[in-house]
Ligand SMILES: Cc1ncc(C[n+]2csc(CCOP(=O)(O)OP(=O)(O)O)c2C)c(N)n1
């Protein structure tokens with residue numbers, strides 16, 4: 001199902017929020033304001049928003065170490081995402097999880113994940129419970145090209161196809177796992193091609209095109225909800241930022257980054273909106289201003305929030 | 320003696336062993352052009368090429384198993400696992416494959432495998448990137464486990480681990496990579512595995528620590544010295560086999576024991592070390608042995624919580640003072 005026109009500006013804005021949020025996180029790390037590490041989704045916003053826009057409110061979604069954007073697209077409060085990155089009490093995990101470990105089950109967002117490939121069986125399990133409970137829910141599993149080389153990927157896809165589970169595997173193929181190019185980590189061209197080995201359809205999608213991602217995920221969800229089983233979508237994209245904090249990117253050429261920069265998903269959407277007459281320069285400026293306010297507010301919220309109380313350190317290990 | 324960082328010591332030991340023995344190769348994620356997550360393997364790809372510096376897909380369970388197979392057939396692989404937390408993914412290869420081969424198959428088989436891992440908190444990396452899980456490994460017969468705390472030990476023990484004909488898990492600490500110190504014999508001889516090192520002699524209390532906790536304990540010992548408490552400080556270095564003799568001898572001399580570890584308290588290393596002291600030096604004890612460990616909680620990311628979770632110098636000083644004040 002195509003995206004309703006009246007939703008488009010909202011999606012455009014969400015993509016901008018993610019971009020600016022990530023840029024701000026990078027800046028705060030640079031200044032030493034926040035500690036730990038963070039993996040930014042700059043350049044991959046169309047996947048986060050395209051996926052989220054295709055889901056129903058009650059569906060499940062699992063994420064990765066590069067999860068801020070997925071979470072914000074799914075409706076997370078940027079204030080609380082930022083507070084979690086800061087390690088503050090008001091963060092989604094009360095500061096315990098940090099950048100790679102947050103969730104909001106009420107949004108169906110059942111977790112970012114610091115273990116590469118760790119969330120693939122978890123998403124599959126959410127689909128299993130949806131099937132057992134006949135809830136009509138679908139699980140979306142986001143993961144990277146690198147994660148698709150973990151055993152969990154292969155084992156999960158086999159089970160999902162065998163059991164015809166309502167799950168959609170969405171691979172964000174950004175060409176690299178840290179410094180390792182996909183060509184140095186697998187002998188095939190398309191990860192989507194692996195689907196056939198497990199008995200499910202696979203499809204290559206332009207991951208920098210919001211419309212393409214939305215349509216592909218929508219169609220896969222219709223299939224899954226109709227009891228036709230899982231599907232593997234491979235969204236081709238590129239991370240315009242480094243892998244994580246401190247990455248010098250010595251493994252890739254500046255020209256490659258520039259080339260992919262021409263396919264910036266936000267610029268592509270902006271161009272499409274302008275062409276269709278859905279956006280004007282003036283409206284764009286307004287939107288960008290309101291986006292800056294959202295991110296400023298998130299930083300202010302995180303700054304003003306308190307750190308967790310040390311007396312709580314040993315609380316809550318068991319349910 | 321020259322000063323090296325812990326990281327440089329590891330890198331030069333790897334390079335020397337690769338030069339010395341053609342059968343030695345390294346494998347792991349992003350160890351090629353990136354030089355490893357913490358930079359240890361920088362320069363090795365340029366020097367030895369892709370066949371001996373094998374940059375793997377993200378498939379820890381798989382490539383560790385590949386290394387076991389290579390070790391069983393005459394190679395001497397050195398595997399890098401980025402974060403010790405990820406040993407969860409390779410446990411079957413260690414527990415049910417590598418560690419069993421010699422005992423079951425006899426002298427026809429050996430598995431000269433080294434698995435290097437980076438452990439420890441202190442960087443606010445959160446619950447899945449900060450753990451110290453050595454007691455899992457020390458529990459397994461047939462695996463050797465070492466955890467150097469100085470550049471010199473990093474150098475000597477890594478050489479020894481590579482030349483050893485058994486699987487060895489080599490535990491590095493994130494906070495130690497930048498620490499500098501003299502290296503006794505750069506380019507020189509390996510150190511024996513399985514021997515503790517007495518860092519300083521003292522009369523009042525035995526403190527046993529290793530890896531990053533040794534650095535905290537050294538600072539504590541210096542503070543305690545100023546308060547006229549003399550610490551016999553033992554760097555365990557090897558967690559399997561454990562040099563119980565050195566610990567027991569020290570406790571026989573001081574009568575008091577504190578063990579400091581970064582792993583979780585329950586079923587950690589401390590319980591094992593203290594039990595041997597009970598068995599072999601009970602009559603010498605002037606106070607019940609004590610331990611400091613990370614409480615039984617996942618290690619939180621928040622700086623303030625992380626700091627509170629892991630034992631530090633102040634906690635060691637306080638614990639030693641409690642031990643000294645014990646009246647029976
Ligand atoms: C089990 C495990 N192995 C390694 C890592 C370290 N690591 C974190 S992200 C990453 C690369 C992941 O690549 P990919 O799946 O393509 O996702 P991307 O970072 O490109 O979004 C690696 C190796 C990890 N967190 N977990």
Ligand SMILES: [Mg+2]
Pocket residue numbers: 144145146172173174175176177178
């Ligand atoms: Mg990738």
